[in-house]
Amino acid sequence: MSEKKQPGIWEGFKAFLMRGNVVDLAVAVVIGAAFTNIVNSVVKGIINPLVGAIGTKNLDSYSTCIKEPCTGSGDTATGVRILWGSVLGATLSFVITAAVVYFLMVLPMAKYLARIEARRKAKEGTHEIIEVTELEVLKEIRDELVAQRGQGRAQD
Secondary structure, eight states: OOOOOOHHHHHHHHHHHHHHHHOOOOOOHHHHHHHHHHHHHHHHIIHHHHHHSSSOOOGOOOOOESSOOOOOOOGGSSSSSHHHHOOOHHHHHHHHHHHHIIIIIIIHHHHHHHHHEEEEEHHHHHHHHHHHHHHHHHHHHHHHHHHHHHHHHHHH
């Protein structure tokens, strides 16, 4: 009896790494990390000053005290605070990131792929018309040949 050799750990790992989705994921992580700097700059340079026109530039300073006494900050803070300014800042960063990714990457790519698909369908559509036309012509030729054979035999 011959036993089939199981692929080794190294071969399995190589196969895993060579899958397209793993490479795509790695590229996405690298691009996302680089993109984070851009988003943080937009939040720090544009959003925070706009919010600062109303209140303070640092959203982290917005909080609500739910258990007195709320004094100090950082490690010396007393009481219990809800730091909703930090949540608001993180939410704004997320929304800005999602908007930029959607409008600068996802939407243009979707339009590009739709255009390619429309061209492909148009190309296939013209082939179908030609094929149907050719098929009809071939049927007509066949019918004509059958009719001619029938007339030739009738004369004999």
